[in-house]
Amino acid sequence: MERTPRSSPIRPSTGYDRGESEDFSALRRLLLSPEQIQLNRLRQRMDTLVIGPQEVSRVLPDAIRLRAQQDNRLLASLLPITQEALALSIKQSPQLISDSIAPILGSAIRKAISRAMREMFQSLNQTLEYSMSWQGLQWRWEAWKTGRPFVEVVVLHTLRFRVEQVFLIHKKTGLLLNHVMAEGISSQGEAAISGMLTAIQDFVRDSFQQGQDEGLESLRIGDLTVWIEQGSSAILASVIRGTPPVKLRDFLQSTLESLHVQYSDSLKDFQGDAAVFLETRPHLEDCLQAQFVKKRKGLPVVLWVCSGLLLALLGWWAYQATLSHQQWTELLKRIAAEPGIVVTTIQEEGGRTVFHGLRDPLAVDPEQLLEEVGYPPHAAGFHFEPFIALTPEMVRKRAITVLQPPGSVEVSIEGSRIILTGESSHGWIARVTRSASAIPGVSEISLERLIDTDVKQFEALQVELEGQAIFFFPGQGRMPDRELVKIQQVKFILQELDEKAIQLGRKPSIEVMGYSSPVGTQPINVSLSERRANNVLEMLNEITFQVLKLSAAGKGVDPDVPSGSGGEQGYSASRRVSFKVVESGFPLRREVGARSEP
Amino acid sequence: MIQKKICMLGGFAVGKTSLVKRLISGMFSEKYLTTVGVKIDQKSLSVCGQDLLLVLWDLYGDDDFQKVRASYLQGASGYILVIDGTRKETVEVAGKLHELARKTIGPVPFVLLLNKHDLVNEWVVESPMVSDLSDQACLVSMVSAKTGEGVEAAFSALSEAMLKS
Numbered sequence: 117m118e119r120t121p122r123s124s125p126i127r128p129s130t131g132y133d134r135g136e137s138e139d140f141s142a143l144r145r146l147l148l149s150p151e152q153i154q155l156n157r158l159r160q161r162m163d164t165l166v167i168g169p170q171e172v173s174r175v176l177p178d179a180i181r182l183r184a185q186q187d188n189r190l191l192a193s194l195l196p197i198t199q200e201a202l203a204l205s206i207k208q209s210p211q212l213i214s215d216s217i218a219p220i221l222g223s224a225i226r227k228a229i230s231r232a233m234r235e236m237f238q239s240l241n242q243t244l245e246y247s248m249s250w251q252g253l254q255w256r257w258e259a260w261k262t263g264r265p266f267v268e269v270v271v272l273h274t275l276r277f278r279v280e281q282v283f284l285i286h287k288k289t290g291l292l293l294n295h296v297m298a299e300g301i302s303s304q305g306e307a308a309i310s311g312m313l314t315a316i317q318d319f320v321r322d323s324f325q326q327g328q329d330e331g332l333e334s335l336r337i338g339d340l341t342v343w344i345e346q347g348s349s350a351i352l353a354s355v356i357r358g359t360p361p362v363k364l365r366d367f368l369q370s371t372l373e374s375l376h377v378q379y380s381d382s383l384k385d386f387q388g389d390a391a392v393f394l395e396t397r398p399h400l401e402d403c404l405q406a407q408f409v410k411k412r413k414g415l416p417v418v419l420w421v422c423s424g425l426l427l428a429l430l431g432w433w434a435y436q437a438t439l440s441h442q443q444w445t446e447l448l449k450r451i452a453a454e455p456g457i458v459v460t461t462i463q464e465e466g467g468r469t470v471f472h473g474l475r476d477p478l479a480v481d482p483e484q485l486l487e488e489v490g491y492p493p494h495a496a497g498f499h500f501e502p503f504i505a506l507t508p509e510m511v512r513k514r515a516i517t518v519l520q521p522p523g524s525v526e527v528s529i530e531g532s533r534i535i536l537t538g539e540s541s542h543g544w545i546a547r548v549t550r551s552a553s554a555i556p557g558v559s560e561i562s563l564e565r566l567i568d569t570d571v572k573q574f575e576a577l578q579v580e581l582e583g584q585a586i587f588f589f590p591g592q593g594r595m596p597d598r599e600l601v602k603i604q605q606v607k608f609i610l611q612e613l614d615e616k617a618i619q620l621g622r623k624p625s626i627e628v629m630g631y632s633s634p635v636g637t638q639p640i641n642v643s644l645s646e647r648r649a650n651n652v653l654e655m656l657n658e659i660t661f662q663v664l665k666l667s668a669a670g671k672g673v674d675p676d677v678p679s680g681s682g683g684e685q686g687y688s689a690s691r692r693v694s695f696k697v698v699e700s701g702f703p704l705r706r707e708v709g710a711r712s713e714p
Numbered sequence: 715m716i717q718k719k720i721c722m723l724g725g726f727a728v729g730k731t732s733l734v735k736r737l738i739s740g741m742f743s744e745k746y747l748t749t750v751g752v753k754i755d756q757k758s759l760s761v762c763g764q765d766l767l768l769v770l771w772d773l774y775g776d777d778d779f780q781k782v783r784a785s786y787l788q789g790a791s792g793y794i795l796v797i798d799g800t801r802k803e804t805v806e807v808a809g810k811l812h813e814l815a816r817k818t819i820g821p822v823p824f825v826l827l828l829n830k831h832d833l834v835n836e837w838v839v840e841s842p843m844v845s846d847l848s849d850q851a852c853l854v855s856m857v858s859a860k861t862g863e864g865v866e867a868a869f870s871a872l873s874e875a876m877l878k879s
């Protein structure tokens with residue numbers, strides 16, 4: 117049949133006819149004439165054929181498809197026209213183009229921008245958050261020391277986990293299909309790393325006799341973890357810093373699965389040209405997840421410290437305020453209660469509170485009050501005019517100042533009367549009586565409860581003296597030697613009495629009284645007693661007294677000695693000399709405003 | 715950019731690692747590599763106006779062909795078969811490795827390198843000895859990892875062959 121066209125009557129004008137017999141021609145005409153006619157008609161139609169749009173429209177879609185499958189020529193011829201048309205179209209109706217492109221590009225751009233913004237804010241936030249804190253200062257130091265940017269140090273420290281790199285690896289060849297990195301990560305030799313990851317996989321698989329789809333799931337290299345997801349034709353290896361959550365694994369796995377579905381042919385036919393896998397970038401970038409450590413309360417430490425300080429300050433201030441208020445009220449109370457101080461006005465003068473009024477010079481120093489109350493001394497001032505206060509306390513105080521009583525004397529005030537209680541020397545009492553009238557507000561001074569110690573001593577000496585007795589032998593007017601000791605004693609008492617008398621301003625007389633026993637006659641007894649008295653007086657007069665005046669008197673028989681108390685021996689007590697103090701002056705204790713004791 | 719995996723194949727101490735080192739400066743620490751047993755480097759070059767990234771797999775340590783695992787050869791687009799020109803026995807090893815490669819990855823392009831060409835005095839390997847391999851190789855070359863002689867050219871030749879295949 118191949119030859120048929122050549123010898124066919126399609127070309128009747130060729131030299132075939134000339135070389136052949138008429139019979140053959142006739143035969144041919146006979147046999148093939150119907151087809152000949154048909155062929156001629158076809159030929160005519162072909163020659164005049166114009167392909168109408170109708171016909172083209174019918175075959176065009178299939179024709180384009182077929183041609184595109186064959187080669188690139190259709191594309192090549194269409195390209196310039198399409199480009200031109202597109203350019204023209206954009207020029208003529210830009211709105212139309214932008215309207216149709218916007219929904220696609222818009223969202224893509226928005227996504228890209230929001231991602232960039234998020235990243236920027238993330239790092240900005242953290243930088244800000246940490247730049248003020250103590251931690252931040254340490255990290256700043258670290259950044260300075262290591263020469264790394266501060267943001268990077270912050271990220272490293274605040275990272276819970278971050279997927280830093282994702283490798284999409286062709287399983288069979290170990291060649292890298294695509295690779296993405298997180299911001300700030302730099303990597304070299306991804307292709308070699310990719311191969312290495314595959315080699316490690318192979319190594320583990322071979323070493324432990326695992327199946328093709330099994331293999332290493334995770335590697336740790338320093339503080340990096342590599343998570344490896346196994347697919348039938350590709351591996352997804354994620355380099356992660358920190359501790360990733362388990363759910364990240366699911367995400368990575370599902371990403372790898374969807375990539376397998378999308379690129380199953382490309383993965384199967386991979387010959388080293390990874391261009392087709394560039395489109396996997398967005399999917400891989402979605403795997404570049406990160407999570408940062410949340411700060412416990414969100415407040416930087418510095419803020420905590422600041423607010424703490426502020427609170428402390430406030431507290432202190434409030435404390436001080438209440439304290440100073442307390443002090444102030446306390447001060448007012450104290451000043452008001454203080455005898456001898458009368459506050460008339462309180463004024464603020466030059467930043468301090470100045471008290472105006474009257475103050476008895478004997479009243480407490482107001483500065484001392486400030487100190488006692490704890491009120492700041494610089495915050496208060498005093499401007500007091502002196503005055504004499506007549507309050508009992510001040511009168512008493514004044515009395516004490518004026519009288520200067522010894523410790524043994526209690527001073528109390530009853531109305532305008534000073535009552536002195538206790539003991540004091542005669543001299544002081546004398547002074548008191550003189551100066552009492554000089555105390556303002558005092559009309560009377562009571563010494564009733566005041567014991568004059570000098571008088572007391574005088575009286576004691578008197579009692580002692582009067583208790584002395586010098587005994588004589590019967591009928592003797594001369595003192596026996598054994599009684600000399602007593603004379604010494606009496607001399608001593610008398611000297612003391614002399615002194616006390618001087619102190620008290622008294623001029624007492626001492627009667628030296630001689631006695632005799634009732635034995636014998638009256639006249640003899642009187643003269644004997646006289647002799648006895650004179651004898652003692654003589655001996656006593658060996659001393660000179662300043663004020664004491666000694667006199668002797670023979671008293672005869674002592675009437676107090678009971679008669680008949682037994683012979684010579686029994687009367688021994690009556691043969692004696694005794695002493696008696698005779699007050700010549702007036703009693704001192706009743707000198708000024710004195711009353712007898714109840 | 716097109717990537718190609720290339721394996722270094724050859725007997726013990728023929729100079730595979732040295733050849734790779736000659737081409738690139740390595741990035742993995744040696745200690746780490748002894749465990750996994752493979753050292754992988756990458757080298758980008760331009761061949762016939764096409765950017766190409768070679769990912770070079772080099773077995774590490776005292777390797778011989780028995781230690782070459784299938785997974786190591788898997789996915790390679792070509793390989794470099796290295797013979798030590800000063801040691802006859804390395805020819806045999808190279809032959810076995812070549813067979814293994816054929817079996818595992820099929821007829822991919824490879825270059826046959828007779829290394830240590832700087833040691834001319836000790837040279838013992840003559841062309842007839844390697845004729846079987848030479849016939850199939852896309853390039854047979856005397857090279858020296860030490861002087862660098864023929865190294866870049868060998869890698870380029872393999873790259874070109876891989877791109878064409």
Ligand SMILES: Nc1nc2c(ncn2[C@@H]2O[C@H](COP(=O)(O)OP(=O)(O)O)[C@@H](O)[C@H]2O)c(=O)[nH]1
Pocket residue numbers: 724725726727728729730731732733775777829830831832833857858859860861
């Ligand atoms: N002289 C010379 N020595 C080489 C050359 N290439 C490698 N070597 C040495 O051969 C030894 C083994 O090299 P190496 O690269 O570790 O071989 P590998 O076991 O195949 O990786 C080392 O001591 C290298 O210094 C070369 O071209 N010339």
Ligand SMILES: [Mg+2]
Pocket residue numbers: 730731732772773774775
């Ligand atoms: Mg080596």
